[in-house]
Structure formats: C-alpha cells, structure tokens
Amino acid sequence: MTPVGRKPDDGERYRFILETAARLICERSYEGTSMQEIAAACRMTKAGLYHHIQNKEQLLFAIMNYGMDLFEEQVLAKVRDIADPVERLRSCMRRNIELVTRGVSKEVIIILHEHATLTGEAREYIDGRKKRYVRFIEDAFAEAVKAGRFRPMDPTIVAFSFLGMVLWVYKWFKPDGRMTEQQISDGMVDLFFVGLSPAGTAAPGLSLLPPSTPKEEAS
Amino acid sequence: MTPVGRKPDDGERYRFILETAARLICERSYEGTSMQEIAAACRMTKAGLYHHIQNKEQLLFAIMNYGMDLFEEQVLAKVRDIADPVERLRSCMRRNIELVTRGVSKEVIIILHEHATLTGEAREYIDGRKKRYVRFIEDAFAEAVKAGRFRPMDPTIVAFSFLGMVLWVYKWFKPDGRMTEQQISDGMVDLFFVGLSPAGTAAPGLSLLPPSTPKEEAS
Secondary structure (H helix, E strand, C coil): CCCCCCCHHHHHHHHHHHHHHHHHHHHHCCCCCCHHHHHHHCCCCHHHHHHHCCCHHHHHHHHHHHHHHHHHHHHHHHHCCCCCHHHHHHHHHHHHHHHHHCCCCHHHHHHHHCCCCCCHHHHHHHHHHHHHHHHHHHHHHHHHHHCCCCCCCCHHHHHHHHHHHHHCHHHHCCCCCCCCHHHHHHHHHHHHHHCCCCCHHHCHHHCCCCCCCCCCCCC | CCCCCCCHHHHHHHHHHHHHHHHHHHHHCCCCCCHHHHHHHCCCCHHHHHHHCCCHHHHHHHHHHHHHHHHHHHHHHHHCCCCCHHHHHHHHHHHHHHHHHCCCCHHHHHHHHCCCCCCHHHHHHHHHHHHHHHHHHHHHHHHHHHCCCCCCCCHHHHHHHHHHHHHCHHHHCCCCCCCCHHHHHHHHHHHHHHCCCCCHHHCHHHCCCCCCCCCCCCC
C-alpha cells in the first residue's frame, strides 16, 4: 500500500484535488462532503475524479498523510535535533500551536477532527504516525527528568496533557479574537513549563535555561 | 424558543429518541447519520419521528442541551460551592475528566466533537452555556491569584489549557487501556496544579492546602 497512491505523472492535479477536498471536508466534515461535491469544486466530472482517487476513504487517508507530512516538516524536523530536552519541548509546543492557529493547515485540522473516521489498515497507519509524535514528547520528557530538570511523572500523562492544551486550540481559536497566536503560545509555554505556583520563576529548580555548558547547535 | 422543545406529555418517548440519536451520532457523526436511520433505530416511522422532533438540527440542539444539563449537574453543581478556589478547580478537573471517560456521556462527546455543526441561534445558545463554564474557571483562577495561591497569568489561557487537557481525553482514552480513569485524573491534577518543576511540592508557594484562616462558604 502506498500511503498516497498517486500516479507520479499527474502530481500537480492530484495535489489540487487534495487541497480542494481538504477545504470542503474542513468546512462540512467528512461525512457531510460527497465525492460529487468534491468533483464539482475541482471542476471535474465524478468519473474524472475517480481517475485520480480510488474512493472517498482513500482520499481522506491521502489528506491525513499530507497533513502528517506538513506537521513533521514544520514541527518535528525543526525541533528534533535541539540538544536540550526542555528547550526541545518548548520549541515543539510553540511550533505546534502555530501549525494549528494558521489557517493554511486544514489537513492538520482534518487529522485532529476526523480522528475516528478512518478504518482498518489506513487508520492503523495514521495512528502509527501520531503515536511516533506522542513517543517523541514522552522521550524528551524522560530525558529532562533524567537530567533533573523535571520531576518524575507518568510520561504519557505529560504527553497527552501537552497535546491536549496545544491541539484543543483548533476548537476555540479565532484569528480575529482578543489573543494573538503569539500570546497564546507564550502563555501556554509559560503555564506548562513554569506552572501556576507563585513561587514561579524564583525557585531554582524552575529555571528553564539549559545547564551551564553551551548547547550544541544541531541540524 | 424552548431549549428542548418537547411536548410535556410524551417526555419518556422523547428521552428515548434523544438517547438513541445520541448513540448513532456519536458512532457515525452528525453528518453521517440520517433521520431515516434514527427513526429505524427508534423503531418508528420517519413521520412518527417528526411528530416529536422538528428537524435534524433541532434534534442535535436538544442532545447538546441535554449534555450541558448533565455536565452542569455532574460537574458544576458539585464544585461551585467549594469555598477554596484551588480546591474548587481541582475538584472540577477531576469531575470533568470522569464525565469524559465514562462512556455514558455520549451527549457530552457530541458537544465536544460537533462544536461547529450548529448554526444561528441554536449555536449561540450552546456557545453561551459553554462560555459560562470558561468564565467559571477564569473566576476561580482569578480568586486564587488574588489570594496569592497562583501567580498572575492570563485567565483565558489558564482556562483553555485546563479545558484542553481535560477535554482532549475523549480523543485518546480507551476504557481497556493501560491507564485507569483514576490515574489520568490524579496525574493531570498533579501536573496542572503542582507543575513539572523538580522543586515541586517542596516549594512553599506550591502548597495546595487552603490558607489557615477558615474561609466563608460562598454560594
């Protein structure tokens, strides 16, 4: 099974179909969007659409894979090589919030919203890609605990709390709202990594600076 | 506009329709469920169903109102009168997690998942009920800041971070998974209220106990 399933000779048309379908599905949900409507929005016949796409579920699968590619390119790849685990997590949180708040990422919104729509092998494949991200957060957290930067806790709780804060943003963020993307990002990083305590930044253990040895620049 | 719109003389049948429709919508999404299927699952004709329900959107609206009633009864009403604001928030987090992890709350899952499905007045009405909950968290947080228990932060960031952690649980929780409801609840309360810092519970400001002077009971 190729994750995307496109014919290599018509990649541009294929990309256009994915983008168009993602926009419709994002607006109306997967179940609320018909292949007929997708074909019309692409200015194609339904038969023409089926020349490029096997079926609707394959289309959703391709959109989600594209969204995961986007996510890995714009978040994971940019932070994975940061040597300090706390800075790696902080930077990861910021970039993930940006990805959710920027309207361009309709494929990412679809991954978040249609979490239970795919079935069978396709579902497993996407879930596997998501799990690698959870593992990445768990590992960075464990590394920070080992270095005495965080206290020991269940890494899965920490990972899903991190993700819940960050990904829930798609439910309530309004581009024209009171808070900017930057304020949300600053506020959540501050809350998650420094905490609610009034002792706050004063306590020595709460320092978010890496240990005094200079950090290598990775990548 | 009555939020539920039922005829008072057939409340039981109406309740059965709501429960059945909520189960289907929870499994297949709102767009993926037809009135025909809801009627069949209720062992009624479509005409019989329309005797009780004006239309599909009205049905979704009634389910969401029922979910909000459940939430207010099982979460808000139980914690609203706790005098200590930190304890009020902790208790609120626990009860909200329970509401999401317990499979009975399909109406609550529908509120969470179909956040953008309703339109017009119905949407505004449900959004208003949700906003009152956000305000409740913001107010308790502000009270805790005023009492010197938390450091000052944007209350909206705190409220939506709290909600993100807690409500995202519906996306990943599996009743047969490694973690029990209790472990998730203990872990998240610990993370949110004590924080990641290795200074942790040792720092004086981090005490979660109310101050020594007895507080008045607020209603």
